Amino acid sequence: MSVILEADNLVKHFRTGGGLFSKAGRVRAVDGVSLRIEVGETFAIVGESGCGKSTLARLLMRLLDPTAGEVSFDGQQVTRARGKALSTLRRDVQFIFQDPFSSLNPRLSVGRLVGEPLEVHAPEMGRSERREKVAELLRQVGLRPEYADRYPHEFSGGQRQRIGIARALATGPRLIIGDEPVSALDVSVQAQVVNLLADLGRDLGLTLILIAHDLAVIRHMSDRVAVMYLGRIVEQTTTDALFEAPRHPYTRALLDAVPDLDDRGGATRARIEGEMPSPAAPPPGCTFHTRCPHAQALCREKVPMLEAAADGHATACHFWREIEATPRVASRRIRSDAAHARLNLYRRATEGAEIIPVATNGRPSKSPDNREEDT
Amino acid sequence: MLSDLTWTNLALVQVSQKEIALLHKDANDVLMALGDFRLRFRGQDACVIDGVDLSVARGEVLCIVGESGCGKSVTAMALMGLLPSGSAEISSGTLRFDGETVDLTRDRLSSERRGGAMAMIFQEPMTSLNPAFRIGDQIAESVLQHRGGSKEQARDRTLEMLRRVGLPSPEARLRQFPHQLSGGQRQRVMIAMALANDPKLLIADEPTTALDVTIQAQILELIRDLQRERGTGTILITHDLGVVAEIADTVAVMYGGQMVERGPVAQIFDDPQHPYTIGLMESVPRLSGERARLTTIEGSVPSIDKMPEGCRFRTRCAFAVAACAERPALRDVTPGHAAACHFVPLEQHLRVAV
Numbered sequence: 001m002s003v004i005l006e007a008d009n010l011v012k013h014f015r016t017g018g019g020l021f022s023k024a025g026r027v028r029a030v031d032g033v034s035l036r037i038e039v040g041e042t043f044a045i046v047g048e049s050g051c052g053k054s055t056l057a058r059l060l061m062r063l064l065d066p067t068a069g070e071v072s073f074d075g076q077q078v079t080r081a082r083g084k085a086l087s088t089l090r091r092d093v094q095f096i097f098q099d100p101f102s103s104l105n106p107r108l109s110v111g112r113l114v115g116e117p118l119e120v121h122a123p124e125m126g127r128s129e130r131r132e133k134v135a136e137l138l139r140q141v142g143l144r145p146e147y148a149d150r151y152p153h154e155f156s157g158g159q160r161q162r163i164g165i166a167r168a169l170a171t172g173p174r175l176i177i178g179d180e181p182v183s184a185l186d187v188s189v190q191a192q193v194v195n196l197l198a199d200l201g202r203d204l205g206l207t208l209i210l211i212a213h214d215l216a217v218i219r220h221m222s223d224r225v226a227v228m229y230l231g232r233i234v235e236q237t238t239t240d241a242l243f244e245a246p247r248h249p250y251t252r253a254l255l256d257a258v259p260d261l262d263d264r265g266g267a268t269r270a271r272i273e274g275e276m277p278s279p280a281a282p283p284p285g286c287t288f289h290t291r292c293p294h295a296q297a298l299c300r301e302k303v304p305m306l307e308a309a310a311d312g313h314a315t316a317c318h319f320w321r322e323i324e325a326t327p328r329v330a331s332r333r334i335r336s337d338a339a340h341a342r343l344n345l346y347r348r349a350t351e352g353a354e355i356i357p358v359a360t361n362g363r364p365s366k367s368p369d370n371r372e373e374d375t
Numbered sequence: 376m377l378s379d380l381t382w383t384n385l386a387l388v389q390v391s392q393k394e395i396a397l398l399h400k401d402a403n404d405v406l407m408a409l410g411d412f413r414l415r416f417r418g419q420d421a422c423v424i425d426g427v428d429l430s431v432a433r434g435e436v437l438c439i440v441g442e443s444g445c446g447k448s449v450t451a452m453a454l455m456g457l458l459p460s461g462s463a464e465i466s467s468g469t470l471r472f473d474g475e476t477v478d479l480t481r482d483r484l485s486s487e488r489r490g491g492a493m494a495m496i497f498q499e500p501m502t503s504l505n506p507a508f509r510i511g512d513q514i515a516e517s518v519l520q521h522r523g524g525s526k527e528q529a530r531d532r533t534l535e536m537l538r539r540v541g542l543p544s545p546e547a548r549l550r551q552f553p554h555q556l557s558g559g560q561r562q563r564v565m566i567a568m569a570l571a572n573d574p575k576l577l578i579a580d581e582p583t584t585a586l587d588v589t590i591q592a593q594i595l596e597l598i599r600d601l602q603r604e605r606g607t608g609t610i611l612i613t614h615d616l617g618v619v620a621e622i623a624d625t626v627a628v629m630y631g632g633q634m635v636e637r638g639p640v641a642q643i644f645d646d647p648q649h650p651y652t653i654g655l656m657e658s659v660p661r662l663s664g665e666r667a668r669l670t671t672i673e674g675s676v677p678s679i680d681k682m683p684e685g686c687r688f689r690t691r692c693a694f695a696v697a698a699c700a701e702r703p704a705l706r707d708v709t710p711g712h713a714a715a716c717h718f719v720p721l722e723q724h725l726r727v728a729v
Contacts, residue, residue: 048587049558156675186442187614188672191658195669213587220660220669243662257592259617260662261644271596272589275557330663339646341722346653349693350670354728 004175004207005037005060005093010069012055016280027280029055030066031231034306037175042201042208044218044239046254047228050276053211056228057177060209061093062086073175091121094168098180100160104152110163111148114138117170137166142196158189165196169204177209182217194221215258219243227251230279230287233306237313247315249292249323256328263330286318294323404432405471406608407454407493407576412468412479414446414453417461421682423449425632426467428705431576431608436599438619438640439612440655441629444676447612448498450629451578454610455495456483473575491521494574496598498581500561504553511537511549514568521572536567540597559590563597570601577602580612595622616659620644628652631676631687634705638712648714650721651688686716694718694725 010033018024029052037043047053058064060071062078071078073089081089094117097103104113114134118125125133135145141162152160161181168176181197182190198221201208212218218225219239226236227248235248246252253272274291277283283290289299298318308314317323335343349355408430415422424446431437439447452458454470460483468479473492477484484493497503505513514536515529522532530549537545540563553561562582569577579598583591599622602609613619619626619640626643628636628651636649647653657670674691677683685702689695698717705715718724 048589158675186676187616187655188442188658189675191660191669191671194660195671198668214660215588216660216662219662220666253589255662257588258662259592259595259615259621261616261620261656261659262661262663263620264641264644271592273593275559275590276587333645335645338720338722342648342720343653343657345721345725345727346650346657346693347670348727350654350673355694355725356728358724358726 002039003036004039004074005035005209006072007033007035007060008070008072009034010056010059010071011067012052012059012064013067025280027278028231028282029279030059031282032069033228033231033233035060035226035233037207037209039207040205041224042210042222044210044212044222044225045228046212046215046218046225048213048254048276050230050279051228052231052279053228054179057095057179057209057211061095061177062089063095087121091171092173093175093177094171094173096161096164096168096176096178096181099184100157100164101184103164104160106152108151109148110138110143110150110152110155113152113163114148114166114170117167121171133170134166137169140169140200141166142192156189157185158192161185161193162196165193165200169200173206175207175209177211179211180213181210183212183214190217197221215243215255227254230276230282232287232316233314234288234316235314236306241311241313245325247313247320247323248288248317249294249320250288252326253291260328260330262333264333286316294319405430406433406435406473407431408471409450409454410469410471412450412453413466414449414458414468415464415466416679417464419679421679422466423632423679424453425687427629427632427634429610429627429634431610433575433608434602434606436602436609436611436622436624437627438623438625439610439627439629440614440616440619442614442655442676444631444679445629446632447629448580451495451580451610451612453479454484454578455493456486456489457495487521490517491572492574493576493578494569494572496562496565496569496577496579496582498584500558500565500585501553503565504561506553509550509552510556510564514564514571517568518571532571533567536571537564539570539601540564540567541593542567559586559594562586562590562594566594566597566601570605570607573605574607576608576610578610578612581614582611583618584613584615591618598622616656628655631682632679633687633702634715635688636714637705638708642709642712646709646712648708648712648719648721649688649716650692650694652714654691654693694721 010030012030014027014029016025016027033056045053045056055064059066066079073093076085078089111134114137115130118130118133134148138145138147143159143162152163155163182193185193194217200206210218210222222239225239225242226233227250229250235251242251246255272291277290285301286299286304289295292299296319304316304318306314306316410428412424412427413422414424427450441447453465465479470477470479504510511530511533514533518529518532534545534549537548542548542560542563556564582598583594586594595618611622623640626638626640627634628649630651636643636652643652647656654672658672660669672691677690683690685700689699703715703717705713707713708719
């Protein structure tokens with residue numbers, strides 16, 4: 001596999017405050033992150049708010065300049081790109097924003113919004129040609145081409161997110177970075193957009209970097225995952241390995257904290273106490289030691305490096321080998337045959353199968369007696 | 376229509392219970408019951424809430440689930456009497472709460488009960504706390520209002536509550552302002568404020584939506600502990616099915632202002648009946664099992680002026696037929712587990728054409 005995007009020891013510090021009487025502070029938003037994204041994969045970055053995942057995304061596509069470190073896209077320097085090189089980068093790397101309500105200009109029609117990147121990156125394109133291309137893009141994201149004349153306020157959240165995706169696709173990018181692309185959407189609409197992104201990734205051979213906090217969405221969409229805590233990656237591996245055998249205590253705590261609707265409950269789960277410290281004053285040593293149930297003296301002094309084991313699973317913890325694996329115990333739901341038949345019927349119906357009434361054999365179809373089998 | 380009414384009345388008595396043994400709820404045990412509630416906002420033709428019945432017993436956690444626009448938050452606001460009377464028009468609805476009956480079309484919950492016997496935790500802790508007042512004063516205000524007593528007593532009660540919700544260094548917090556706290560800490564303050572007067576009914580509207588998962592786990596545990604300790608009846612409004620599975624005793628699923636399914640939590644998840652409930656459950660990505668393509672619900676929730684007649688889910692339902700233009704009643708599938716669909720149970724009435 002060839003590498004499409006590479007980040008080397010990226011650091012981004014923000015200055016805060018610093019007036020006449022107060023000392024300037026420094027927020028270590030991203031504090032030494034290295035990544036290699038391969039062509040065609042979906043790479044997810046997960047973490048809680050304040051862990052630096054959005055800053056990292058903005059550094060990767062150079063919406064922000066790093067304090068230190070390098071990013072290269074397709075072998076080309078990103079960090080110092082100017083002029084034509086930067087313009088090419090903008091064409092090849094696109095961004096999908098979290099909030100479909102504030103990320104679209106309310107004064108531009110959908111046609112203009114989706115066509116705008118074409119005006120910039122394909123100025124040779126004629127008007128009618130551009131209109132055609134916009135119609136094709138709208139169709140691609142599951143919207144009707146007639147919508148090109150409407151304005152963003154006429155659309156629901158899910159449709160707006162589709163417009164945002166069409167806009168990102170307009171330049172024919174090779175890499176798309178999505179910053180929480182589905183977290184503002186309702187469950188049923190979220191599923192539609194998740195499926196759309198998966199289809200586009202497959203059909204167009206896109207590489208996708210997905211920033212999210214929802215672990216189930218990440219498990220569903222990604223091939224590899226990096227877990228961030230206070231500006232650093234603490235664990236990085238394939239999605240299956242991460243969810244089946246997490247190694248870093250923070251990853252385990254994250255996974256344990258997610259309520260699971262397939263779990264009948266009753267299982268006790270480990271909880272971590274406290275909150276993430278401020279990135280303006282990160283604790284010394286391993287930054288997770290303040291909340292880690294396994295912290296020892298060494299953790300308070302020495303920063304653990306992100307080191308890959310023989311299987312490629314990288315963990316930044318001094319003691320991950322010693323910490324006993326405590327897989328989450330879940331009592332699985334047991335569904336009756338009737339419930340399975342019903343769920344299957346629903347699945348078939350949504351896939352477009354024709355549904356017809358069952359012959360009632362003389363029994364009244366809604367009498368209470370023929371519902372006993374359900375319990 | 377007549378049968379409709381009988382069913383809803385029946386359902387009021389028959390609301391589901393934690394255990395089958397408690398199936399027929401003692402009338403004394405019902406803490407709050409809302410009957411045939413209909414609400415419309417001024418300037419709109421269709422009802423935002425279209426005939427909803429709810430009831431909560433002492434010590435019960437009822438989760439109201441649904442997507443944005445299903446009317447779950449509006450219902451909670453109406454229960455608390457927090458809707459501005461000029462814009463919301465309540466055409467029918469009776470609230471029975473703690474021995475008092477309120478005709479919501481004319482009246483609202485008395486202000487001594489609001490924040491006292493019935494308390495609410497709001498979704499956004501940043502905007503629900505007044506940024507200009509110290510948190511100690513904000514909690515004490517509600518204590519003074521409902522319990523009376525001296526300022527010292529109110530302060531002691533405030534301190535006790537802050538300690539109870541696990542806020543670190545509570546003495547120092549009393550004098551802090553909301554902006555000095557993190558999101559999770561602010562939500563703890565909201566909980567302390569809501570529980571300061573020992574409410575009988577606690578309404579929590581998306582209490583953890585704005586929080587990170589590790590903090591969400593802490594807050595949910597706190598709500599559950601406090602609720603068990605005091606036997607508070609709780610209505611928890613959420614869109615997160617994982618949270619529901621974890622905390623609920625009973626579940627009410629809402630769509631477009633109508634209740635489509637209701638029952639004990641185990642039955643809702645193990646044996647979902649309404650096509651919308653099934654669709655919701657199937658469209659959620661999972662933490663375990665196969666990573667197959669997600670099943671979806673077509674389209675999105677129509678705006679209130681485009682709501683269809685009859686079953687409001689029919690524009691998105693994979694099973695919808697002409698008969699769905701008539702509103703299906705919420706009928707029991709098994710005792711205590713009711714669904715509002717003409718074709719329930721689906722597998723007995725419908726099949727795939729060969």
